[in-house]
């Protein structure tokens with residue numbers, strides 16, 4: 001599995017996720033530690049769901065996620081196809 005992170009904002013070195021805290025089903029805070037011993041920076045970053053690219057087949061009615069323009073066009077085209085076959 002690929003791990004997504006950002007480099008240390010001060011020295012651009014690799015960082016390690018030290019801990020994470022779930023804020024909601026849409027957001028998580030992650031504490032990172034820079035692996036450069038001469039830097040030692042520790043910081044918190046936010047991981048947030050920002051938009052839907054492909055629609056879920058199991059949508060949760062309580063979840064509201066903006067739809068990307070590409071996903072919107074794909075859903076619109078599928079609806080047009082569905083209506084054309086009725």
Ligand SMILES: [Zn+2]
Pocket residue numbers: 008009010011012013034035036039040041
């Ligand atoms: Zn650093």
